[in-house]
Amino acid sequence: MTDNNIILRTENLHKSFGKLEVLKGISTAIHKGEVVSIIGPSGGGKSTFLRCLNLLEEPTDGKVYFKEQDITDRKGSIAKFRQSIGMVFQNFNVFPNMTVLDNVILAPTLEKKVPKAQAREEAMALLTRVGLADKADEYPRKLSGGQKQRLAIVRAMAMHPEVMLFDEPTSALDPEMVKEVLSVIEDLTRSGMTVLIVTHEMGFAREVSDRVLFICDGVIKEEGGPDQIFTCPRDPATIKFLSMVL
Amino acid sequence: MDKIIGLLEKYFPMYLEGLWGTLWLSAVTVVLGTVLGMFVALLRMGKVKVFKWIADAYIEVLRGTPTLLQLYFFWIGLPKLLPFLSLSDTACILVAMTVNASAYISEIIRAGIGAVDRGQWEAARSIGLSETHVMTHVILPQAVKNILPALCNEFISTIKGTSLASVFFVGELMTAYKTVASATFLQMQSLLIAGVIYFTITFTLSKLLKLLERRLTVSD
Secondary structure, three states: OOOOOOOEEEEEEEEEEEOOEEEEEEEEEEEOEEEEEOOOOOOOOHHHHHHHHHHOOOOOOEEEEEEEEOOOOOOHHHHHHOEEEEOOOOOOOOOOOOHHHHHHHHHHHOOOOOOOOHHHHHHHHHHHHHHOHHHOOOOOHOOOHHHHHHHHHHHOOOOOEEEEEEEEEOOOHHHHHHHHHHHHHHHHOOOOOOOEEEEHHHHHHHOOOOOOEEEEEEEEEEEEEEHHHHOOOOHHHHHHHHHHOO | OHHHHHHHHHHHHHHHHHHHHHHHHHHHHHHHHHHHHHHHHHHOOOOOHHHHHHHHHHHHHHHOOOOOHHHHHHHHHHHHHHHHHHOOHHHHHHHHHHHHHHHHHHHHHHHHHHHOOOHHHHHHHHHHOOHHHHHHHHHHHHHHHHHHHHHHHHHHHHHHHHHHHHHHOOOOHHHHHHHHHHHOHHHHHHHHHHHHHHHHHHHHHHHHHHHHHHHHHOOO
């Protein structure tokens, strides 16, 4: 398999926490520019799968490849790979001990040795894009949930990642802030960014995805184009899940 | 009462010198203990199992034996181990106090780091920071808020703890009391003076600490 267009690929991915087996063999590939939504019931393994992709969780078995390089072999520095794999969390996890701008330029200046002035300029451009330019010198405690999440997205984007992972990015937000975050993500997908998003926003998933994975009981029960999954799901588990959430 | 005033008139400089000795010994102990304690805490939280065990044993032994015993241990042992350095009593006691404090301080540091939200580690790692940078730029600056108040508490209890060093006459406040008491035979009066000085210092410091804590939480 040497498809140059594959950004991330997993092979028979397993993850157990103690006796609990959360992932029971997931194999899939994410292509450049693809937008993939991951849906499914809570506890089904969606987030664990996503967190295995940048090794925030170490798989119990199986392989993860980033551009066909095995990142589970523990040879290279995982930090280097993570620089190319952006991640956005449910709880934002912005750094409270530094300003909005410093949140953004931290990794580029420390790990990529981007000169401060240039990093600042790039950061300001990104912050402007998500409407946070006027907050650059504030500390995150002054931001709303939606603003924090937009900051988290910019912080990840500042490293020029080749793929962005979103782990339920709107689940911790007040309803009125969901839209502002989703529109930033949508903007990203339109710019050609490769995106994996675990979400409960079915309307959004349907609208932006090229492909939808339905993960349940630790396996991909069904996958397909958004129209197929949402209008004529085939697997009984998918049908049951969608009938409950739609 | 006039006996106390009499004592103060004559021996106040000696008490002051003792107080200076106490503060100096405590401050150096806490500063060096923090450096050593940080090292122990990092070993303990690290990935190398052997280092973890060593750090664990170090902490358990130091917390499970009397401080006075440890002072004797270093006071007797260090000059034997390093005879060419011809260490003074004070130096031996300082090493002993530092080692003792490092065990407690390493636990303070570990708890302070442990109290930082797990999501901060994950976010810092997810943007590709090296493990060192995760620690120095994201985790430690946040942990300091948890660590600093506890460290000040440690300083206060070290001030009281240095009184043990008077067994070796290293010139802190309790030594001053012993000297005054044996020169004047006014045991209780000279003891009271030392007590008032200790209390004034620790009470003031703990009030200052309260202020500091309030300042730290305001910025959250």
